[in-house]
Amino acid sequence: MTTIISAPGDLIIATSDGIDVRFAGIDPTFLLPPGVGESSEMQGVAVYIEGVPSLETRLRDQRHVQEIEHWAELRKRHGTEAAGRFPIMPGEPVLSRVKVRLTDDVGTEYRWVGGKVAGTGTEWDGCWGYAPEPPMSARLLNFEFTLDGEPTGKSCKVQLS
Secondary structure: OEEEEEOOOOOEEEEEOOEEEEEEEEEEEEEOOOOOOOOOOOEEEEEEEEEOOOHHHHHHHHHHHHHHHHHHHHHHHHOHHHHOOOOOOOHHHHHOOEEEEEEEOOOOOOEEEEEEEOOOOOOOEEEEEEEOOOOOOOOEEEEEEEEOOEEEEEEEEEEEO
């Protein structure tokens, strides 16, 4: 079990391209997917973020639906190659700019090992994986959030139990 010790009151950790991004939680013993890290059984820390729903997110979602319809029509008329790449989910360029610098109270070196942002049904959700799993001696995880590599000035501290 984890307990949030400190965090922004509204959990907003960045504003990316006009969209507020919220800290949505962690899983300190996340089983990393196969092919990530040194072994398929490796655990790490998952950090979840989400774009805050707003008029702007709804407008971008509507525009995305129109882009998909246009892409499908091009594909139908001229073939897959002519249609090009499937339209990028609107949350992808927004959320992919937000990252985390993860530390703990015992000096563990955490590294980013992958993640995912946006997808059907998760248009404004993101998850970043960091390895390794916190050692048993760690009691506190610190999350410093960045936008395009620069600190946002927002952080969270989570106590491990």
